[in-house]
Every structure is written in structure tokens, then in C-alpha cells.
Amino acid sequence: MLWHLRVLAGWQSRAGAAALRLLASGFEIANVDDHARALWGTEYRPPVRPYRLGALATAWPTLSEVGSAAELRAALASSEWGDPGGDSAAAVAVGMRIAAAQRIAAVVPQAVHWAAGRLALLVGREVFLAGRTLTPPSARRAARVLGSEAMGSPAFADFPRRLPVTARWVVDGVERPMDLWRAETRWWMRLQQDGRDLTRGSGLDSSPVVGAVALLSADAWRVRGALELAARGGGSLETFDALA
Known part of the structure; x- marks a missing residue:
């Protein structure tokens, strides 16, 4: 998928390539996730070869060179990603995902509902399922998309109805x-x-380019899920059939 996106970006105008860079930001986030875990030493994992981002990189060449958690946070804060509000692996992971959704919603009009919906899911899991508090910078970025009223929900029951229309659809019901x-x-x-x-x-x-990114992403998700089911000995494919 990443290779297809890099080829596609090479045919775009500067604005089109910038939009693709945002839509492909999950690959850079994955690289930083692995690097942050290695810096913190939170778990043993075999060395992972980072994704080769090429022109789709936002700040990875710089981030890949940092040697401590504090340096990673400082490098993020001085880049387009912004300060995640903490230097733990979890704060960095959540902060980058919130920053990506906020930037996509602001720059790629065709993807506003995707970005807002994804952000609602992330905040719902972090705050109401895991019981974790977002860092102040991440909370402010999320509020720009979801609104301060939703971000101030005292319980999950209040959260969906306080969301804007762009995000409410994903948690409706x-x-x-x-x-x-x-x-x-x-x-x-x-x-x-x-x-x-x-x-x-x-x-x-x-729009066709944004649509192609969406189709590639959904296809990659289905294939990854099917492989996981196969690795676990098989199972129901109902979810994937619904996407066919």
C-alpha cells in the first residue's frame, strides 16, 4: 500500500502530495511507535525495519535519529506534529494520532467525516474505556474537531450526543x-x-486520489484481518463479507 501511495504522490501537484502525506501519516506514526517503545524499553521486540516513506515523510528522518524519550518529544514539538504533551510511548502514540486526525480534518475536505469519526473512536477508547486522561495539548487538538462540549462529557452516555454531525455518525447507537x-x-x-x-x-x-487512498486502506485492513483469522485457526468472515 505504501509503495502505491508513494507512486501516486509522485504524480500529484504540491497540494495533492501534501494531502497524500497527511492521509499516509499512519505509516510515520507506526515508525515512531516502534522507535518510542525502543527508547523506553517497555517491551522486548525484535528489530523492526521502519517503513520507507520517501516524500511521504513529515518528520521521520529527524525523529529516527533521536536517542531519548525527551528528545523525541522535543523533536515532535518542533515539527508539524506538535507537542504530544508527554514523552511516554503512550502519550506520543495518542498525541500523534490526534494530531493526524486534526490536520486531515483541516486540510482534506473529502476526509472530514473520516477524520472526525476516527478521532471520536480514539477519544472514546482512551477516555471512557481505558480511563486515561488526554494530555492538555492533545485534548485541545481533539476539541478543535470534536468540540469542547463533547470533550467535556462526564460519561460516555453524554459523549455521542455532544459530538458534531461529522463525528456522531460513527458512534450513533x-x-x-x-x-x-x-x-x-x-x-x-x-x-x-x-x-x-x-x-x-x-x-x-x-477527490479520485483521496478515494483511491480510502480503497487501498480498506483493502489492506480486510487482508490484515483475514490473515489474523487464519493465524488463529479460522473464524467467521461476517465482518469482511459486509465490506465486500
Whole structure:
């Protein structure tokens, strides 16, 4: 998938390449996740070869060179990612994901509902399922997309109804935070359907490119899930059939 995105970016205008860089930011986040765990030594993992991002990198060449958790936070703070608000591996992981969603919502109009929905899922899991408090910088970024009223929800029951329309759709009808996995499936289903619709458009803007990224992402998610099911001895493919 990353290789296809790098090739696709090479055919874009500067603005189009910038949008693709944002939509592909999950690869850079994955690189930083592995690097942060290594710096913290939180768990033993065999060395992981980082994704080769090429022109899709935002700050990875600099981030890959830092040698401590404090240096990683400082490097993020001085980059487009912004300060995650903490130097733990968890603060960095959550902070970068919130920053990515906020930036995508601000820059890629076709992806506003995806970014807002993804952010609602992330905040729902972190705050109401895991019981963790977001760092102040991450909370402020999330509020720019989800609104301060939603971010101030005292309980999960209040969270969905306080969300803006761009995000409410993904958790509509979800009554308990432990059922957010169902909302995530809904998110992927919308990503694929929206991607199909965007690639069928006849306009001259970047919509077909954004749609292609969505379809590649949904396909990669389905394949990864199918491989996981196979590794566990098989199981129901109902979720993946729904996406076909």
C-alpha cells in the first residue's frame, strides 16, 4: 500500500502530495511507535525495519535519529506534529494520532467525516474505556474537531450526543464504550463506500486520489484481518463479507 501511495504522490501537484502525506501519516506514526517503545524499553521486540516513506515523510528522518524519550518529544514539538504533551510511548502514540486526525480534518475536505469519526473512536477508547486522561495539548487538538462540549462529557452516555454531525455518525447507537469495536467496523465500511463514490466522480479536484487512498486502506485492513483469522485457526468472515 505504501509503495502505491508513494507512486501516486509522485504524480500529484504540491497540494495533492501534501494531502497524500497527511492521509499516509499512519505509516510515520507506526515508525515512531516502534522507535518510542525502543527508547523506553517497555517491551522486548525484535528489530523492526521502519517503513520507507520517501516524500511521504513529515518528520521521520529527524525523529529516527533521536536517542531519548525527551528528545523525541522535543523533536515532535518542533515539527508539524506538535507537542504530544508527554514523552511516554503512550502519550506520543495518542498525541500523534490526534494530531493526524486534526490536520486531515483541516486540510482534506473529502476526509472530514473520516477524520472526525476516527478521532471520536480514539477519544472514546482512551477516555471512557481505558480511563486515561488526554494530555492538555492533545485534548485541545481533539476539541478543535470534536468540540469542547463533547470533550467535556462526564460519561460516555453524554459523549455521542455532544459530538458534531461529522463525528456522531460513527458512534450513533453505541451505548457502552466496550462496544466501540462495532463502531470501528462501521468506520471502515463508510471509508470503503465513500472511497468508491469518490473514485467514480467526474470532477477535476483531488477527490479520485483521496478515494483511491480510502480503497487501498480498506483493502489492506480486510487482508490484515483475514490473515489474523487464519493465524488463529479460522473464524467467521461476517465482518469482511459486509465490506465486500
